[in-house]
Amino acid sequence: MNVYEAIMKRRTIRKFKQEKVEKEMLVGLVDCARMAAFGANMQPLKFAVIDDKNTLDLMFPSIKWAGYLADGAPKENERPAAYIAVLGDREIKPNGMFETDAGAAVTTMMLAAEEKGLATCWLGAIDRSALTDILNLPEKYSLVYLLAAGYPAQESKAVEMTDGNVKYFMDEDKVLNVPKRPLDEVLIKL
Ligand SMILES: Cc1cc2nc3c(=O)[nH]c(=O)nc-3n(C[C@H](O)[C@H](O)[C@H](O)COP(=O)(O)O)c2cc1C
Structure with missing residues (x-):
């Protein structure tokens, strides 16, 4: 799959197979994210891979899925295998403006995932305060986005x-x- 094909083929997926994704693959996405374009090359983002069932379950109620669909959210047996939390490090960038950089990083991860046969959903409608507590995030990090990842159980x-x-x-x-x-x-x- 070349880059053009990945761009054209990639669609947001919100229903996933209940199959574990190798940690290495998820870390590989983060490895791609760090190569994204960043304003002033500050690289103010950090990434956390979350794939333990207990934390995934705790996080789920703090995420809104598919605002346009009545039945768009994953059911219990359709939830993603992992989330990658995109965090802004305010010690690197104190003004807290992370969205543009995070957008570049998420897009890079989504395309890298596509090539590996993984499906993703970029999540911005999240309860950041609740998730910050659940993930026990150190003070210096702002939760910008989550990226859900897993093997697709839906076509789009x-x-x-x-x-x-x-x-x-x-x-x-x-x-x-x-x-x-x-x-x-x-x-x-x-
Ligand atoms: C900034 C941003 C935030 C998003 N937040 C959510 C979200 O919270 N929940 C969700 O189900 N989809 C979310 N999406 C996915 C969009 O709904 C999706 O990208 C859009 O419908 C286009 O579909 P496509 O990605 O398949 O091209 C988000 C996308 C972006 C770019």
């Missing part, structure tokens, strides 16, 4: 958006359809 595909409707939906074959604005809409002439 991009479809051309025709009506300006951004809401992803489940079709009759239980395939998630994700509307993407067409190239001639996003490419403008100045």
Whole structure:
């Protein structure tokens, strides 16, 4: 799979096989994340791989899934094998502006995961305060995002958006359809 194929094929997945993912693979994603582009090359992010069942279960209620779908959240037997917590280190970057760097890091991990056959879901609708407690995060870290990872138990595909409707939906074959604005809409002439 080349980079173009990974970009085009990658879709957010929210239902996962109950299969463990080798720790090495997850650490490999973090190894890719540290190579992302970072503003002023400050590299203010740290990453924690969480894959023990007890912590995963504690974290689950603090995460919101698939806001547009009634049935979009993973059921008990569809939950991800791991989360990678993306943390901002305020000792490196005291102004606490981590989102852009975290976006680059998460995207890099998602594409690296795609190549390895792993599915991911970028999670921003999270209860940061509750998760900070659950993970017992040291004071200097801000929880920016979580990335859920596991082997996919759901199909998702991009479809051309025709009506300006951004809401992803489940079709009759239980395939998630994700509307993407067409190239001639996003490419403008100045
Ligand atoms: C900043 C950000 C935050 C997100 N937060 C969540 C979230 O909390 N829960 C969720 O289910 N999906 C979340 N997503 C996934 C988006 O819903 C998904 O990327 C979007 O619907 C497009 O689908 P695609 O990734 O398959 O192209 C988030 C994505 C981004 C970029």
